[in-house]
Amino acid sequence: MSGLSIENISMRFDLPNGKSVQALKNVSLHLNEGELLSVLGPSGCGKTTLLNIVAGFLAPTEGRVVMNGHAVTGPDAERGMVFQQGALFEWMNVRENVSFGPRMRGQRERTWGSHVDHLLDVTGLRDFKDKAIFELSGGMQQRVALARCLANDPDVILMDEPLGALDALTREKMQGLVLKLWKETGKTIILITHSVEEALLLGERLLVMAPRPGRIHKEYRLPFAEMGVGGDLRRVKKADGYASTREEILAMIWDMEEEIMGRVEQVQ
Amino acid sequence: MIGLMILLVYVAVFVASFFLVRFLVRRTTTDFTARKTVTFGDESAVVSDRFASAISVITIFLIWGSFTGSAWIPKFLHAPAPFVGDTSFTYTLEAPDGTRDDATVYVRVTGYGQELINPEVDPGDGFAKNDGVAVGASRTATILFDANDAVTRKDGAKVVAIDGAAIEEGTSLSTSTGRFALTDKGAISFTPPRGLQMEPIWLPAPEAVASRLVEIAKDGYRGSSLWQHLGYSLLRVVAGFLFGAILGIPLGYAMGLSNWFRGWFEPIVEFMRPVPPLALIPLVIIWFGIGETGKIILLFLASLWIMAIAARAGVSGVNITKVHAAYSLGASKLQILRHVIVPNSLPEIFTGARVAMGVCWGTVVAAELVAASEGAGMMIMVASKFQLTDIVLMGIILIGLIGFGIDILMRRAERWLVPWKGRS
8 A cells, every 4th residue: 555654653751750741642643645745733733743743753651653555653754754944964064965865775876966966956945955054044955955845856755844944935836946946846735834824735635633641633624735836825825715614623633722721630 | 456457459550440440441352241221130241341351450550560669660660669778877885883874886787698897986985885796678677785885784874765765674766777675684675667669588579489489490300390290280180180081071971871870870979979089198098109190190180070060950951842852753872872862961061171171270289288299279388388489470460371271272262163052
């Protein structure tokens, strides 16, 4: 079975005081190849834990992740990850960062050179390829992170709030870039975000999670990502159903946040 | 007393030059910092004032020269020098029968380090005869005035006045000629004016130190040339530091990467770290003698823990997302060590290396002070035993300059090898 299956995952952390926290409970999900899923939810709902489990950085207490027919046991190049920030290697220039994956797998520049240069072109980094990381702006750094992930040609791309630290304008441009790259490369993408707008614009499928214990609350299938490809994202925001869906999800998350604020932490 | 005066002069120069520079020097910098209105509390806006640094160094030299009577600085800047030359005073001797007679003592005060020759004098008339004595500058002479007198102290005669001013046993008297006192046996104790300058044996003038430097650079000291002395010290530091780094850095990495290594070495490192390397000198001498082996092992121990702790801090300073990113890009453990952990820990390791080099340099000098046949520390140690203060000072200045040079070189290397430090 191709694609990515998250099979009945639960995650429980033991606390030093002997109690434990249920971060995720019975989360199941199947992603087909080439699907773009955005995950939304109030803080503490286990989004990042879920992503770390899919990436293989954490082993769930129950359940498993199955990718292309085999269970995930650790991080692997088939599942690339784009982090919020701070994951670039400052001691390498832009091109060395982007070509890191192929180089680590022992490939010669003959093999990866043109692919990496193409990605630098697509992400608009061609003129900056010899620059040091600390010379780039935040938006450019995230483009490097994106290109570095794509250069490795993973089957699934996991994005942990990759645009969270960017300003509104840069963010919108980057959203367009993510959609473009998604369509061009046909990768399966899971994108975690705090922004309802971003989740609506980029998510072909949208998952709203609820906290304590972290679980899937509601799933949407949305047309906006398709509309946005190659188009104007601001026009998409005026499309039918966009505003009403946004209000619906906002209200949903608002209720959850209110419930948390008013409730004592539920510890088992 | 002199110390307090020097401090006052120093503070006065500090304050005066601050206002002078402030009102006389027009700053023409127009960089971003120059436009900042908030500088108090903004560390990045505080830069070392070049004028202050220059004046500070010049002031030290001027004070040094001034209070040692250096030939290098103009006479009017000298602190009052001790009296040198011929002077005289008269004393009034009272015979037991109450008669008095005056006699003159001619004193030849000779400069530092010169031979004392009593001046020839005409004994004059009366029962008190004139005397001629020699005394070194700033020294006190006990004048047995009655050696040639007709009536002596044995006969019951005593001094009752000096230059007309009354004096008796146990009191003292200061005139423009100098300071007088009577000893309990009735002899005259005379000190010519001391001035405010330091004696060369406490603090030699800058030119004395410089000429020593030239002399030792040319002829060597205690069988080795100056360069051999300094070279030995440097070589010991470099060898000890390199051994310490070669073993300490991998040890630190292992402690940062493995529970077992951390558990095993943590008690050792945490115990050895606060032990000052100087405290190990006696043990090292007992075990390895005073030769090269002992010194290099001492410096190895001095740098080992510093480098191990720096490398461990470097590993724990790696942002976990970088490691995660490298794993999900398909890197192996060895590749992550080589391409992520090692480069990421370089800034910490450089900081550690700078500290370690400083500690090693200090330790080697101390170890040579204790026992060595050559080296910068040995040079000043031996010189101090012969009260050759100029060599001691020269050695201290050279040790300081070399330590400073080492630190500058390390900083250069750091900027070259770790350009991203503090910028991510």
